[in-house]
Amino acid sequence: MNKVIRIGTRDSQLALWQAHTVEKKLNALGYLTEIVAVKSTGDIILDVPLYELGITGIFTKTLDIAMLQGTIDIAVHSMKDVPTALPKGIVQSAVLERASVLDIMVHKGNLDFMHNNSPGTIATGSLRRQAQWLNRFPHHTVVDLRGNVNTRLQKLADQDWNGAVFALAGLERIAVLPENHITLDWMIPAPAQGAMVIVAMENDAFSREAAGKLNHLESEIATHVEREFLKTLEGGCTAPIGALATIIGTTIRLEGVLFSIDGQDKVQIEKTVEINHYKNFGRKCALEILENGGIAVMEKIKKDLQQ
Numbered sequence: 647m648n649k650v651i652r653i654g655t656r657d658s659q660l661a662l663w664q665a666h667t668v669e670k671k672l673n674a675l676g677y678l679t680e681i682v683a684v685k686s687t688g689d690i691i692l693d694v695p696l697y698e699l700g701i702t703g704i705f706t707k708t709l710d711i712a713m714l715q716g717t718i719d720i721a722v723h724s725m726k727d728v729p730t731a732l733p734k735g736i737v738q739s740a741v742l743e744r745a746s747v748l749d750i751m752v753h754k755g756n757l758d759f760m761h762n763n764s765p766g767t768i769a770t771g772s773l774r775r776q777a778q779w780l781n782r783f784p785h786h787t788v789v790d791l792r793g794n795v796n797t798r799l800q801k802l803a804d805q806d807w808n809g810a811v812f813a814l815a816g817l818e819r820i821a822v823l824p825e826n827h828i829t830l831d832w833m834i835p836a837p838a839q840g841a842m843v844i845v846a847m848e849n850d851a852f853s854r855e856a857a858g859k860l861n862h863l864e865s866e867i868a869t870h871v872e873r874e875f876l877k878t879l880e881g882g883c884t885a886p887i888g889a890l891a892t893i894i895g896t897t898i899r900l901e902g903v904l905f906s907i908d909g910q911d912k913v914q915i916e917k918t919v920e921i922n923h924y925k926n927f928g929r930k931c932a933l934e935i936l937e938n939g940g941i942a943v944m945e946k947i948k949k950d951l952q953q
């Protein structure tokens with residue numbers, strides 16, 4: 647037990663909070679730890695919309711490299727930022743008990759713009775949030791908003807926008823949830839939203855065992871289903887995809903959705919299976935989406951993103 651587990655993390659306030667949470671849990675189990683904070687590409691490049699940076703993984707790549715080079719033993723990520731395929735040699739070791747899955751809109755104390763076809767401007771850097779917002783409020787404008795949670799809150803305060811969309815979990819974790827917010831219970835969250843994941847090297851039995859003790863089985867199963875749904879649909883491009891798996895007694899229910907970029911087209915599914923059939927459930931639901939018009943929507947998305 648005397649080996650020090652080096653915990654890799656990005657250096658945003660939220661990422662550090664998450665790494666420190668893991669550190670405390672490992673320390674409570676008797677493990678020695680050290681935090682290693684690194685800057686990631688996703689944090690440095692702020693002026694290009696996320697989806698233009700190409701595929702996924704910009705937030706996790708720097709930590710993947712650090713782990714493959716042996717300068718960290720485990721990495722803590724917001725699970726929704728982790729690409730569905732991990733680099734060779736790196737494996738998922740634990741999913742922590744999930745926090746809130748909800749998206750919220752932070753506003754400026756005036757919600758008139760949400761009524762009677764009023765114009766409005768909402769900021770988000772997420773295609774999923776953009777598409778769902780425009781599907782519900784087609785007469786609104788969505789503008790790009792990048793940066794870590796703190797930067798985004800500041801930009802919202804500085805700009806003439808009506809509101810911006812955030813994950814409730816992120817704002818609660820670092821205690822910056824403004825009073826002016828509403829819960830978007832109609833918005834389907836990102837696959838694995840609100841969950842933290844620990845990854846480690848496949849050949850590092852010590853770190854994997856230590857991290858594995860923090861695994862929360864129900865959160866692991868739900869995020870597995872959601873990410874399998876995502877993986878089957880995405881086909882190498884960042885599309886507006888939402889997925890939420892909920893465990894109810896001995897069953898698991900998946901709500902999954904695929905939108906076009908402008909939010910006009912929507913293909914959705916809601917299905918329940920016995921929990922012991924959770925493997926391949928996400929994949930089956932995604933295949934049904936593709937059969938029910940999803941293939942055409944994916945083609946349209948690819949064309950839209952190429953322009």
Ligand SMILES: NCc1[nH]cc(CCC(=O)O)c1CC(=O)O
Pocket residue numbers: 724725726727795811812813815816817838839840841
């Ligand atoms: N994409 C950035 C990101 N990654 C994880 C969170 C918050 C925590 C979570 O959703 O799990 C956020 C901020 C946000 O979406 O507002």
